[in-house]
Amino acid sequence: MSYITxxxxxxxxxxxxxxxxxIEVLACxxxxxxxxxxxxxxxxxxxxxxxxxxxxGINEQSRAVVKNTYDQMPDPKVVVAxxxxxATGGVFRECxxxxxxxxxxxxxxxxxxxxxxxxxxxxxxxxxxLGILEEKRAKMAENGGDKx
Amino acid sequence: MITGIPFEILFAIGFxxxxxxxxxxxxxxxxxxxxxxxGRVGPPVLQPLYDIFKxxxxxxVVVTNEVNFYILSHLIFVVFTxxxxxxxxDILLVIFALTLAHVFLILGAYAAVSPYSHxxxxxxxxxxxxxxxxxxxxxxxxYMVTESFAVKDIVLSPGLxxxxxxxxxxxxxxxxxIKLRKSPFDLATSHHAHQELVEGLTTEFAGPTLxxxxxxxxxxxxxxxxxVWLFFASASMPWIGVLAVIIVxxxxxxxxxxxxxxxxxxxxxxxxxxxxxxxxxxxxxxALM
Ligand code: SF4
Numbered sequence: 304m305s306y307i308t309x310x311x312x313x314x315x316x317x318x319x320x321x322x323x324x325x326i327e328v329l330a331c332x333x334x335x336x337x338x339x340x341x342x343x344x345x346x347x348x349x350x351x352x353x354x355x356x357x358x359x360g361i362n363e364q365s366r367a368v369v370k371n372t373y374d375q376m377p378d379p380k381v382v383v384a385x386x387x388x389x390a391t392g393g394v395f396r397e398c399x400x401x402x403x404x405x406x407x408x409x410x411x412x413x414x415x416x417x418x419x420x421x422x423x424x425x426x427x428x429x430x431x432x433l434g435i436l437e438e439k440r441a442k443m444a445e446n447g448g449d450k451x
Numbered sequence: 452m453i454t455g456i457p458f459e460i461l462f463a464i465g466f467x468x469x470x471x472x473x474x475x476x477x478x479x480x481x482x483x484x485x486x487x488x489x490g491r492v493g494p495p496v497l498q499p500l501y502d503i504f505k506x507x508x509x510x511x512v513v514v515t516n517e518v519n520f521y522i523l524s525h526l527i528f529v530v531f532t533x534x535x536x537x538x539x540x541d542i543l544l545v546i547f548a549l550t551l552a553h554v555f556l557i558l559g560a561y562a563a564v565s566p567y568s569h570x571x572x573x574x575x576x577x578x579x580x581x582x583x584x585x586x587x588x589x590x591x592x593x594y595m596v597t598e599s600f601a602v603k604d605i606v607l608s609p610g611l612x613x614x615x616x617x618x619x620x621x622x623x624x625x626x627x628x629i630k631l632r633k634s635p636f637d638l639a640t641s642h643h644a645h646q647e648l649v650e651g652l653t654t655e656f657a658g659p660t661l662x663x664x665x666x667x668x669x670x671x672x673x674x675x676x677x678x679v680w681l682f683f684a685s686a687s688m689p690w691i692g693v694l695a696v697i698i699v700x701x702x703x704x705x706x707x708x709x710x711x712x713x714x715x716x717x718x719x720x721x722x723x724x725x726x727x728x729x730x731x732x733x734x735x736x737x738a739l740m
Contacts, residue, residue, distance in 0.1 A: 306504035334490040339482075342494050342501055348650045350512070350657040353505075377510040377657045440508055 307353060307379065307440050308433045310342040314352035316372055318405065319395070320359025323419035324386035328356055330422045338426065349375040354432055355382045356425075360392040361407050362400045373409040379439035381412040381432040385425055390414045459603070463538035466673070467530060474669030475499040477676070481704055488708050503665050509658035514563040521559030522656065522663050528552035529667040533674035539603025542590045549586075549674075553579050556652070556664070563655030571651030575639035577715050578629050581722035585626045588730035592616040593681070595737045606684040611691070613682040615737065620682045622729035624699055626722055630675050632668075633703055635710040636718050676700065 317325050331338045332345055346352050349372045361369060373382065384405040387393035392403045405411050412435045415428035479496035486493025495501075513519055532548040535541075553575065560572035594600055596615045597608040605612065613620045629636040640651040656664055676696045683692035713721075 305508065306501045307508050309501040310498065310505040337486070337491040337493070339486060339494050340492040342498050346650065348654055350655060351650065351653075351661065353509075377512045379509070443510070444508075 305437055305440055308437050310344075311353045311429070311433055311436065312344045312346045312351050313338075313354045313356050313429070314346055314349050314372065314376070315356045315358075316369065318357055318359035318365045318369060318389065319362040319401065320386060320388055321395075324358035324388070324417075327419045327422050328358060328385060328425060331425055336422050336426060338429075341430075343429065349373075350377065352376050353380055353436060354429060355380060355409075356385055356429070357382065357405050358385045358389055360388045360395050361402045361405060362398075363402065364400075366402060366408055369405070369408050379436055379443055381436045381439070382409055383413045383415060383425075383428050383432050384411045385415045385428065386420045387416065387418045390416070393418060459538040463534040466533050466537040470533060470673040471666055471669045472500075474672045475503075477672055477700065478669065481700075484701070484704050485708055488704075499665070499669070503662050506662035506665065507659050511659055512657045513660055514565070514655050517562040518559050518656070519660055521555045521562055522660050525552050525555040525559060526663045526667045526670075528555060529670045529674070533670050533677070536602055536674055536677055539601060539606070541600050542593060542602055542605070543587075543600050545602070546583075546586045546590060549671075550579065550583065552667070552671075556667075560652045560655070565655045567650070567654040568652060571639050571654060574715060575652050577719055578636070578639055581636075581719045582626045582629050584723060584730070585622045585726040588726055588734065589616075589619050589623050589678070591730075591734060592619040592737075595734065602681065605681060607686055609685075611683050611685055613695075616682070616733050618729040618733035622725045623678060623682070624702070625725045627675060627679070627699070628703060628706060629718065629722060631672065631703060633707040635706070635713045637712060638715055638718060641712075 315325070315328050330336060338345075343354075349355075353376075355373060355376060357369065359365075373380075382405065384390055388395060389405045389411075392398075392401050395401045396403065402408075413428045413432045415424050417424055420428075476496065478499040479494075482498060483493040483496055528548055529552045532545055532552055535548060536545045557572045557575050557579075560568040560575065590600060593605050593612060593616075596612045597605045599605065599608075632640060634641070638651070640653045653661060653664055676699075679696050679699050680689075680692035683695045685691065
């Protein structure tokens with residue numbers, strides 16, 4: 304029996320998005336979509352989080368922050384890249400300071416397409432990530448609580 | 452009187468086993484009601500239990516090993532506090548055990564070297580300071596009504612204590628908001644607004660460590676509501692107390708949802724003012740009678 308899929312806590316970080324995707328992420332928490340009915344809580348703290356929601360591409364300044372945040376999350380954890388920017392750098396791809404998508408720094412488990420990604424597809428992405436989270440947890444339990 | 456001893460132990464064991472589930476149910480209802488007030492569906496009622504089980508599935512990451520020791524001590528002393536209370540023990544000892552439990556929590560937060568948890572720990576200290584006078588006054592009030600500090604004697608004494616110490620009851624309900632970590636006094640760490648001060652006190656606790664803090668909070672919730680019940684304690688009609696507890700808790704949810712967080716100065720001053728007024732007036736009148 305696993306409870307991690309029943310209580311995934313999310314941390315949301317804005318890599319260098321135009322804020323469009325962030326608004327949509329926050330829209331998921333509003334009464335209309337109410338993510339909390341799935342037990343999803345938006346924490347501001349990597350140490351409490353299970354799902355890393357990241358919007359926007361990675362630039363030279365956010366790179367260390369993203370890496371650090373990811374490292375601080377206890378296993379098992381998943382990364383959901385929200386929007387085209389987070390996938391490839393999107394419209395900002397050619398900018399002098401943009402390195403590209405989130406997978407330049409940390410491993411990404413689920414890509415949510417869209418510019419901006421719609422709340423429905425963000426929720427869908429998180430739910431898919433939960434499947435991966437459960438797999439990772441099972442693997443961790445097999446290894447006696449060790450990572451990977 | 453020989454049969455009295457097993458009963459007390461029975462109550463203590465009952466508390467240790469049942470309190471986390473009762474607490475989880477109360478907190479679950481709280482989250483559901485809060486969600487409904489905000490026009491949301493809200494999580495399942497058993498969500499607090501899922502959260503705790505999940506935390507124990509997570510990796511054990513801890514900043515320094517002392518943190519785990521302090522947090523475990525916190526949990527043990529909160530359980531001890533409640534068990535002592537429900538077995539009819541000395542109410543002064545109960546209050547001191549509760550304070551000790553929170554001191555361990557604060558030490559745990561200080562041991563995890565991080566500016567956020569240090570700010571949280573400092574605020575928790577202030578909350579402790581704000582609450583303590585009212586608790587001691589309540590103990591004194593109970594003594595003046597029943598001439599005993601033992602919870603058992605208070606329950607068995609004739610009449611409802613709240614009839615004689617209504618102001619002290621109001622004061623306890625006031626500090627209950629601080630103790631339950633509810634807005635406007637959720638300074639050290641909050642159940643909502645997770646981004647503000649990054650969870651304060653609990654910032655550096657992850658996985659099972661945070662799980663222990665959460666379990667301790669469930670025990671504490673049940674214990675605190677037990678104190679509310681004590682004001683309406685009557686051996687023949689325990690349901691009056693339960694009704695009062697339900698009403699007080701719904702009031703807390705209402706306050707939680709309709710107020711914004713205050714600064715620590717306001718919290719400390721108002722809590723002490725309430726303690727002073729409620730204590731002086733109520734105890735003074737009792738002393739003159
Ligand atoms: S994908 Fe579109 S909406 Fe989202 S951050 Fe990039 S440009 Fe903005």
